[in-house]
């Protein structure tokens with residue numbers, strides 16, 4: 001999702017971490033169809049379709065619905081599961097965990113800590129140091145390269 005998609009989304013921010021409570025109807029008007037399907041309807045992208053799966057660039061991954069910081073590239077690893085995988089979120093507050101017993105499985109759903117977008121699931125077969133595998137739909141991720149993220153941060157400083 002590129003920045004042109006976000007012009008009409010007043011909730012999108014890489015710096016505002018205040019919790020959002022936006023109805024699905026409103027999200028439907030604001031989000032591209034594929035993002036809405038996964039973020040709000042708990043859909044799953046087809047494995048192997050995310051451009052982020054093998055991306056090794058340094059930077060930060062944000063929620064594509066609200067811009068909340070979720071993961072940094074340093075914690076990304078190649079799990080071979082077909083989706084972008086991380087072993088640790090940016091902070092405890094960046095993610096919400098919910099038990100998910102659908103599809104005859106016992107899993108833990110991972111949601112955005114700011115807007116509650118469905119992101120994917122977390123499993124306990126990841127690498128050290130956490131042993132966790134956050135298996136995330138690339139459609140609901142926004143990636144900003146390290147340099148760009150730094151620039152945004154500096155711009156924010158100037159405004160303050």
Ligand SMILES: [Zn+2]
Pocket residue numbers: 063064065066067068112113114115116117
């Ligand atoms: Zn979000």
